[in-house]
Amino acid sequence: MADIIIKNGYILTMDPSLESIKNGVVVIEDGRITDVCENTEETADTVIDAQGSVVMPGFVNTHTHAGMTLFRGYADDLALSDWLENHIWPAEAELTASDVYAGTRLACLEMIKSGTIAFADMYFFMEEVGKVVEDSGLRAALSYGMIELWDEEKGKAELKKGKAFINEWDGKADGRISAMYGPHAPNTCSKEFLMKVREQATEDNAKIHIHVLETEAELNQMKDQYGMCSVNMLDEIDFFGPDVLAAHCVWLSDGDMDILRNNNVNISHNPVSNMKLASGIAPVTKLLDRGANVCLGTDGCASNNNLGMFEEMKTAALLQKVETMDPMALPARQVLEMATVNGAKALDLNSGMIRKDYNADVIIVDMNKAHLNPLYDVPSHLVYSAGSSDVRTTIVNGRVLMDDYRVLCMDEQKVIDEGRDAAEKLMSRVDAKK
Numbered sequence: 001m002a003d004i005i006i007k008n009g010y011i012l013t014m015d016p017s018l019e020s021i022k023n024g025v026v027v028i029e030d031g032r033i034t035d036v037c038e039n040t041e042e043t044a045d046t047v048i049d050a051q052g053s054v055v056m057p058g059f060v061n062t063h064t065h066a067g068m069t070l071f072r073g074y075a076d077d078l079a080l081s082d083w084l085e086n087h088i089w090p091a092e093a094e095l096t097a098s099d100v101y102a103g104t105r106l107a108c109l110e111m112i113k114s115g116t117i118a119f120a121d122m123y124f125f126m127e128e129v130g131k132v133v134e135d136s137g138l139r140a141a142l143s144y145g146m147i148e149l150w151d152e153e154k155g156k157a158e159l160k161k162g163k164a165f166i167n168e169w170d171g172k173a174d175g176r177i178s179a180m181y182g183p184h185a186p187n188t189c190s191k192e193f194l195m196k197v198r199e200q201a202t203e204d205n206a207k208i209h210i211h212v213l214e215t216e217a218e219l220n221q222m223k224d225q226y227g228m229c230s231v232n233m234l235d236e237i238d239f240f241g242p243d244v245l246a247a248h249c250v251w252l253s254d255g256d257m258d259i260l261r262n263n264n265v266n267i268s269h270n271p272v273s274n275m276k277l278a279s280g281i282a283p284v285t286k287l288l289d290r291g292a293n294v295c296l297g298t299d300g301c302a303s304n305n306n307l308g309m310f311e312e313m314k315t316a317a318l319l320q321k322v323e324t325m326d327p328m329a330l331p332a333r334q335v336l337e338m339a340t341v342n343g344a345k346a347l348d349l350n351s352g353m354i355r356k357d358y359n360a361d362v363i364i365v366d367m368n369k370a371h372l373n374p375l376y377d378v379p380s381h382l383v384y385s386a387g388s389s390d391v392r393t394t395i396v397n398g399r400v401l402m403d404d405y406r407v408l409c410m411d412e413q414k415v416i417d418e419g420r421d422a423a424e425k426l427m428s429r430v431d432a433k434k
């Protein structure tokens with residue numbers, strides 16, 4: 001007997017070898033998908049009727065700072081350097097472990113409700129993030145954000161912290177958690193420090209999550225400092241590889257794109273954050289045309305201001321169309337791939353498709369809504385018409401985290417209340433320091 005059978009749904013497999021099934025069945029056992037078909041004789045403990053819904057792989061958010069939900073709506077409408085240096089960093093200096101715990105719980109709740117099954121996070125107090133992920137049932141690739149600022153002693157301490165986190169958390173929660181090194185960015189970490197991180201990551205067989213060429217200011221700073229851009233500098237120190245997740249990558253030259261592609265670097269595109277901070281437009285279609293693995297991320301809640309992947313998909317598609325002046329650029333199906341298949345590839349997850357033997361990381365999207373009817377093309381509706389609140393069920397590793405809009409893995413109201421309380425206290429400490 002199976003654990004879960006999902007029946008009567010439109011199965012959007014995202015699997016190039018298996019077409020979508022209009023009225024199909026997904027069978028789940030021991031955390032894995034064991035069958036994807038039109039009919040089954042199999043029985044299960046739980047049978048989910050997905051009539052009028054789309055059954056699809058859950059989203060992979062490849063760049064977040066989950067604890068920053070506490071800064072949602074704080075310091076809006078500023079450029080990145082002013083926002084980060086004069087507002088966010090001083091506020092983050094007041095963060096405690098319990099703040100990050102409360103903020104990350106709020107983030108996980110939001111992600112579960114909006115159909116995300118895994119996220120790549122870079123922040124502080126990462127042990128708290130690990131605890132939340134472990135309890136929530138989500139998957140995550142976690143990294144301690146190391147900011148060295150050309151201080152050798154600080155660099156040593158940061159690397160030690162990053163390594164200790166990896167040693168303790170990599171592979172935890174039955175493998176749902178992986179741990180990465182998180183050097184913040186080439187304009188906040190010296191070349192020498194980044195070389196050490198690369199060496200250590202190779203030795204520890206750990207991946208690396210880093211911001212790269214997010215702003216023109218970073219590009220100019222790198223040119224002044226090294227006579228070359230971040231991508232060239234990182235290439236010169238052999239930093240790149242398929243184990244690198246580079247967030248943003250906005251200010252790329254054609255040569256930079258070739259370097260990223262040739263080194264199989266995973267690129268996390270964050271269009272909403274890039275638009276809100278007026279950082280620029282990443283050359284996504286050019287990267288995809290080269291065969292690069294481009295996935296999607298929201299960034300933190302202070303620069304987005306939510307963690308919804310539906311909004312991120314729509315923004316990504318529209319932004320490339322207006323940037324290239326080509327309405328055929330980044331069509332719905334391709335942007336869906338970025339949010340599922342490509343994200344799973346970046347984090348090395350056996351997820352991102354509804355396919356036999358893949359992780360049972362499945363969401364059910366309710367199409368019986370005014371804004372989703374009539375329905376001609378499912379990918380089109382998912383990208384251009386659907387929203388976070390259309391997700392009715394989220395399953396990760398075969399565990400139902402949300403069932404028909406009811407969150408089962410945490411007390412929703414308690415998480416909201418505790419997040420709000422933590423933010424209120426944090427902000428009074430921040431104000432007292434002003």
Ligand SMILES: C[C@H]1O[C@@H](n2cnc3c(O)ncnc32)[C@H](O)[C@@H]1O
Binds near residue numbers: 065084089145185
């Ligand atoms: C981990 C640190 O990274 C900071 N951060 C959040 N969003 C961004 C961004 O878009 N670019 C650079 N740094 C960012 C976060 O506040 C932490 O300090």
Ligand SMILES: [Zn+2]
Binds near residue numbers: 064065247299300
């Ligand atoms: Zn970021």
